[in-house]
Amino acid sequence: MVMKSPSGVKKPATVSLRGESLKSRQEEHLFPPFPPLPPFAPIPHEEALIALVMAGQPTMAGIIALLNRFFVALHESNRRLAADIKNHQGDLDNFVYDIRKAFFDLTKEHLLPFDAVYRGRPIFPIREDDSIYISLAAFREHLLGKTLKEVFGKAKHPERIFVGAVVQNCFGVEFTCKTGAQVVGKNKQGRDMTKVSDAPPDANGIEEFCGDENFKKYCDAGQVRALYVNETESLGPAVARYHASKLWGGETYFVQVDSHLEFTTDWDSKYIAEAQAAKSYPKAVLSAYPPGFGDYGDGPFRESLGAKLCSCEFSTNAVEQQIIRVNMGGSYHKADSRPKQIPFMAAGFFFARSELLVDMPFDPVLPWCFMGEEIALSMRAWTSGWNIYAPRKNLIAHQYRPGRMGLPKFWGTVGRLFGEPGPGINTKLQRRMLMRVKNLVGYPEANKENMNQRDDSNILLEIDHYGMGKARTREAYLEFAGIDPQKQTCKHLAWCVNGDYE
Numbered sequence: 001m002v003m004k005s006p007s008g009v010k011k012p013a014t015v016s017l018r019g020e021s022l023k024s025r026q027e028e029h030l031f032p033p034f035p036p037l038p039p040f041a042p043i044p045h046e047e048a049l050i051a052l053v054m055a056g057q058p059t060m061a062g063i064i065a066l067l068n069r070f071f072v073a074l075h076e077s078n079r080r081l082a083a084d085i086k087n088h089q090g091d092l093d094n095f096v097y098d099i100r101k102a103f104f105d106l107t108k109e110h111l112l113p114f115d116a117v118y119r120g121r122p123i124f125p126i127r128e129d130d131s132i133y134i135s136l137a138a139f140r141e142h143l144l145g146k147t148l149k150e151v152f153g154k155a156k157h158p159e160r161i162f163v164g165a166v167v168q169n170c171f172g173v174e175f176t177c178k179t180g181a182q183v184v185g186k187n188k189q190g191r192d193m194t195k196v197s198d199a200p201p202d203a204n205g206i207e208e209f210c211g212d213e214n215f216k217k218y219c220d221a222g223q224v225r226a227l228y229v230n231e232t233e234s235l236g237p238a239v240a241r242y243h244a245s246k247l248w249g250g251e252t253y254f255v256q257v258d259s260h261l262e263f264t265t266d267w268d269s270k271y272i273a274e275a276q277a278a279k280s281y282p283k284a285v286l287s288a289y290p291p292g293f294g295d296y297g298d299g300p301f302r303e304s305l306g307a308k309l310c311s312c313e314f315s316t317n318a319v320e321q322q323i324i325r326v327n328m329g330g331s332y333h334k335a336d337s338r339p340k341q342i343p344f345m346a347a348g349f350f351f352a353r354s355e356l357l358v359d360m361p362f363d364p365v366l367p368w369c370f371m372g373e374e375i376a377l378s379m380r381a382w383t384s385g386w387n388i389y390a391p392r393k394n395l396i397a398h399q400y401r402p403g404r405m406g407l408p409k410f411w412g413t414v415g416r417l418f419g420e421p422g423p424g425i426n427t428k429l430q431r432r433m434l435m436r437v438k439n440l441v442g443y444p445e446a447n448k449e450n451m452n453q454r455d456d457s458n459i460l461l462e463i464d465h466y467g468m469g470k471a472r473t474r475e476a477y478l479e480f481a482g483i484d485p486q487k488q489t490c491k492h493l494a495w496c497v498n499g500d501y502e
Contacts, residue, residue, distance in 0.1 A: 028059075029058055029250065030060050030249060031061075034060060034061040034064055034225070035219070036206050036224045036226035037219070037226075039169075039204065039228040040068075040228055043064065043065045046065045049061055050065050050069065053066055054066075054113065054117060055117075056117055058124065060249055063247070064225070064227055064247070066114055067227055067246060070106060070107075070110040070111060073109070073110065074103070075230060075232065077102045077103075078233065078417060081098060081099055082417055082418055082419065085418060085419040092420075092425070092428070093428075096429055099429060101458070103235070104365075104458045107364055107461070108461070111364045112461075112462055115364070119465065121358060122250070123246075123248070124248075126251075126252060126353075126355065127251060127252055129160065130157070130160055131162060131250075131251040132160060132162070132271075132272075133162050133163075133164065133251035133253065133254050133354065134163045134164070134255050134257060135164055135241060135244040135254065136148075136163060136165040136259045137165075137240035137241045137258075137259065138165055139168045139231070139408070139409075139410050140168065140170060140202050140407070140408045141167075141260060142202070142203060142205075143260040143399065144167070144208075144209075144259045145205035145206070145207075145208030145209045146205075146296050147259050147261050148163060148206075148209040148215070149212070151163060151261075151263060152223075153214075153215070154263040154264060154266070154267055155263075155266070155267065155268045156268055156269040157268055157269065158218065159221075161223060162223050162249060162251050163224050163225065164225045164227070164247025164248060164249075165205075165206060165227070165244070166226075166227045166240045166243045167204065167229065168229045168230075168233075168410070169204065169228070169229075169231060170199070170201055170202050170230075170408075170413075171201050171202070171230060174230075174232075175231075175416075175417075177198065177199040177201055177202065178196050179196055179197045179198075179199045179406055179408065180405075180406045180409055181194035181195070181196055181406055181412070182194060182196070182197065182406030183406060194406070202231075205259070206219075206224065209224070225247040227243055231410070231413045232417050234410040234413055235368060236366070236367055236369050236410055236411075237347065237373065238347075238363065238366035238367075238373045239364060239366060241373075242364045242366075245357060248354065248357060252353065253272065253275070253351065253352065253354060254351075254352055254356060254357060255349075255350070255351045255352075256348075256349065256350050258348045258349070258398060260398065261396050261398055261399070262293050262396065262398075263301065264301045267395045267396065271351050271395060274392065275351060275352070277338055277339055278338065278339045278387070278389045279387075279502040280386075283353075283355075283385055284339075284353075284386065284389055285351070285381055285386050285387070285389065286350060286389050286390075286391045287309065287342070287344070287345040287346045287349060287350035287389070287391075288309065288346060288349055289309065289346050289348065289349070289398075290348070290349055290394055290397050291304060291394050291397050291398070292398055292399065292400045293397040294399075301397065303395060304393065304394045305331055305332040306392050306393050307328045307330070307331040307332075307390065308328065308332070308497070309328060309329070309342050309345070309388075309390065310327075310328065310329030310342060311326075311329030311493065312324050312326050312344065312481070312483065313325055313490055314488040314490070319427050321431055321434050321438075323375070323438070324374075324375040324441065324483065324490070326345075326374045326375065329496065329497055330496060330499075332390070335392070336392055336499060339391060340390060340496075340499035340500075341388065341389055342389065342390045343378065343388065343477075343480055343482075343496060344374065344375070344481070345374060345378045345388055346374060347373045347377060349396065349398075350377075351391075356381065356386060359381075359385065359386065360386070361465070362466075365459075365461050365462065365466065366436060369430050370410075370430065371430075371434070372437035372438075373437075375437065375440075376440055378477075378481070379440060379441065379468065380440075380466075380469060381469075383468045383469035383470075383472045383473065383474060383476075383477055384470070384471055384472075385471030409423075411430075414429070432459060433459060435451060435459050436463065439451065439459075439463065440463070441478075441483070441485050442474060442485045444485070444486055448460060481493070
């Protein structure tokens with residue numbers, strides 16, 4: 001049965017859960033419910049739900065349907081481009097241009113109009129119930145299920161935890177799954193020799209988590225939201241995190257983390273207390289590079305004094321195109337009474353109130369980029385009036401993976417898809433897109449005039465909406481962080497190392 005909304009768009013009838021009306025639960029936007037399994041399940045009344053989202057009446061199912069429609073269109077576009085490879089032999093630059101243009105066209109058609117509807121306001125009302133949303137972007141991640149068990153199993157209030165996972169897997173459909181570049185020996189010069197081999201379809205971490213009787217209740221309660229993406233449509237971590245941000249459902253706090261983590265006991269209440277201890281709360285962002293861990297079950301989690309993101313450098317790696325890389329440059333040595341300010345955010349962990357999503361909406365126009373995300377987040381948050389803080393204790397740990405482990409990388413998938421195995425074609429795509437970050441920072445070669453002369457105007461698509469905030473200036477941030485884009489230098493920040501600013 002369907003009923004008409006006030007705008008005349010057909011709307012699925014109200015659903016009840018356990019005899020309670022949705023109005024009494026104040027969670028109407030989470031219905032009709034959309035379970036996290038199976039992958040790629042059809043959504044009833046899909047077109048009507050998308051129309052309602054675009055009319056300013058969002059539901060989680062409608063948003064997932066809209067994002068699915070984008071990825072279906074991208075899949076078809078990629079198939080056409082891949083089939084056209086032979087016509088581009090010897091003309092790789094034009095082929096790369098066509099790939100970029102196809103992405104821009106689909107983003108203009110599906111994503112930018114969606115964002116425009118909710119510009120300047122949250123998609124859903126922010127609940128004041130200390131709920132926490134965890135944004136997880138997982139590329140062929142074999143530890144996703146274990147990470148989810150850590151998230152819920154170690155929380156003091158798991159009933160307040162909600163997860164949105166963008167699961168980018170090889171499902172073994174249309175393409176043979178492959179490993180990453182695995183080390184298979186040494187050559188005569190003593191250098192590693194690598195090989196990419198066939199592999200089975202990836203394990204689904206959502207299925208591992210929801211199939212566990214200890215955790216199934218959280219999936220049944222709608223606390224796990226999943227968007228499934230074929231690996232061939234993976235566009236890098238920045239875009240995956242854009243999509244994960246759209247699975248937020250009105251929770252009080254927004255947390256972005258990687259999908260291979262270990263958590264301390266009561267991590268949720270401890271991070272809330274730490275955020276509230278920051279002098280500029282509620283406009284405070286906690287962020288850090290977590291310490292590493294070897295494997296789950298190696299021993300109990302040991303909380304340690306937090307490290308500070310106090311330094312940066314302009315990369316000298318040719319692939320990274322002189323982009324700014326954030327580094328640690330100090331740590332807490334005592335029990336300070338408050339968290340201390342730092343100038344940088346880590347993409348792999350930050351914790352803030354969800355108003356951050358309004359002031360700093362995620363940018364959908366950073367495809368194929370592995371670097372540049374962190375300086376963009378830092379500048380955008382700070383110029384939007386949010387101070388960034390290092391948490392005084394490490395409450396999570398990250399599994400850092402050396403390249404020799406041979407895990408799949410998204411740039412390998414991009415290369416195979418477009419007939420150029422290896423990172424080469426993704427490097428070309430990334431090189432142009434990094435100009436968007438450089439424009440944000442203020443690199444002289446990336447100003448709008450130079451970009452327009454190079455016919456790269458699409459790279460700055462909607463940059464005013466996904467760029468600097470209005471509370472503070474770019475120049476003020478660069479001085480605060482000690483960055484000189486013209487000389488490509490980063491100063492030593494004694495104030496950050498010493499913890500001078502609360």
